[in-house]
Structures are given as structure tokens and as C-alpha cells.
Amino acid sequence: MSKGPAVQKMFDGIAADYDLMNRVMTMGQDQRWRRFVAAKAGDPQGGWVLDLATGTGDIASLMEKEHPEAQHIGADFSINMLLEAKKRFASQSINWQASDANCLPYKDNSFESVTFGYLLRNVDDSLKVLQEIHRVLKPGGRVVCLDTTPPTKNILYPFIRFYFRFGIPLLGRMIASDEAAYSYLTGSTMDFHEAQELADIFTEAGFTAVDYKKFMMGTIGVHWGMKR
Secondary structure, three states: OOOHHHHHHHHHHHHHHHHHHHHHHOOOOHHHHHHHHHHHHOOOOOOEEEEEOOOOOHHHHHHHHHOOOOEEEEEEOOHHHHHHHHHHOOOOOEEEEEOOOOOOOOOOOOEEEEEEEOOHHHOOOHHHHHHHHHHHEEEEEEEEEEEEOOOOOOOOHHHHHHHHHHHHHHHHHHHHOOHHHHHHHHHHHHOOOOHHHHHHHHHHOOOEEEEEEEEOOOOEEEEEEEOO
16 A cells, blocks of 8 residues: 555645644754755756645755755645745745646656755655656756664663654654654654665665765765766
């Protein structure tokens, strides 16, 4: 069974508290990671850029502020997330669109860059989605991905696992009144691709110059690459 409908319903349900939960869960570090993503995406020089799985719009907003001369699209399949994004960044020139990452409604070779945060752990087939992103990128275009990555099994691993298993769902219950949603999100982190495995999938999808950097004790990864 596809994850899609259940994930869509879950994100629609937590949209109103999503930003506050991100700040609390990451101890305020999530904005730094998004700035890193925007920097890695480079200068679109007036072209079209896409922030996929835009959520409530943070990365799209950063890109528009840095490159106001470009054409910006923030896309998500959660309508409630898009409504929050549109409300938060009403003064910015961003075109908010409903879109499914498995089948993007854009022509081949359309975008100078495609960014996305916390997308791949919520899809059924990472390779398929990355191939679709590769299709809509222009030659020379950049892809940048922010997502969780399973923590390395070192001395900190038991504490990180405890926080994921109990701490984040508790915060979800206290702040968003939805423990189940945040139990799913933490579970999807532990079951997601290792950072190098995900880098290999980027390469398989056709991207070159693939690399990544880890943050937050190895539980967050930013991957990037280019289309030839």
C-alpha cells in the first residue's frame, strides 16, 4: 500500500503546529540547516527554482529573499501546509502549488535548482522521485536535499534513540496534540537510508558531483548533486 494518502492526511493534520514543533525538536537548529540548503542551491540568475515538499515554506522563503529576481515555486501535496506557507510569506513573490513528487506537473529541463526538505523518507520509492526531479532540472542544475538520517551506532546512540522513541512523540502530544504523527516521523528516521546509501541513490538517479554533510550528532543529512 502506498504511503501517500496517510502521509498527506498526517501533514494536513499537523500543519498549524509544524513550525513550532520543528523549532522545539531541533533546539532551533533547523533554520541553520535550511540556510545551508539555500546556499548549496546556488544562484539561479533569474531562472525558475522549485522547493518541493515545501511544507510551510521556509526554504522557498530563504531562496526568494536571496534571489528575488528568480521565479519561485513552493510545491507540496498537503493543502493545509500550503495554506500555512501562503499565510506566513504573503508578502513574498512565491507561487504556491499543489504537487505530487512522484509525478511532477512540470516540463523537462525547467528549473535551475530543486530543493526539498523531509521528502524522501515519506515516499515509497526514493529512486523514482529523484529520477523525476532529475527530469525537471536543467542541465547544470542543482538538487539539494535536507532529510533525517539514521544515527551512527556509537556511544551517543542509546540517548539519541531514546529521544527519538520517547522524547519527540511526547513533544508531539504536548505541542501538536498528535503523538501518533510524531511517532511515525521518528520511526521513519530510524528506518530511512543511511547517508552514503542515499548518496548512491542520487548517483543512480543520474546526478553527478554528489556529496553530503551531516548535522545534529549525525541525525540530519544534507545531500546535493548536479544534472549534467
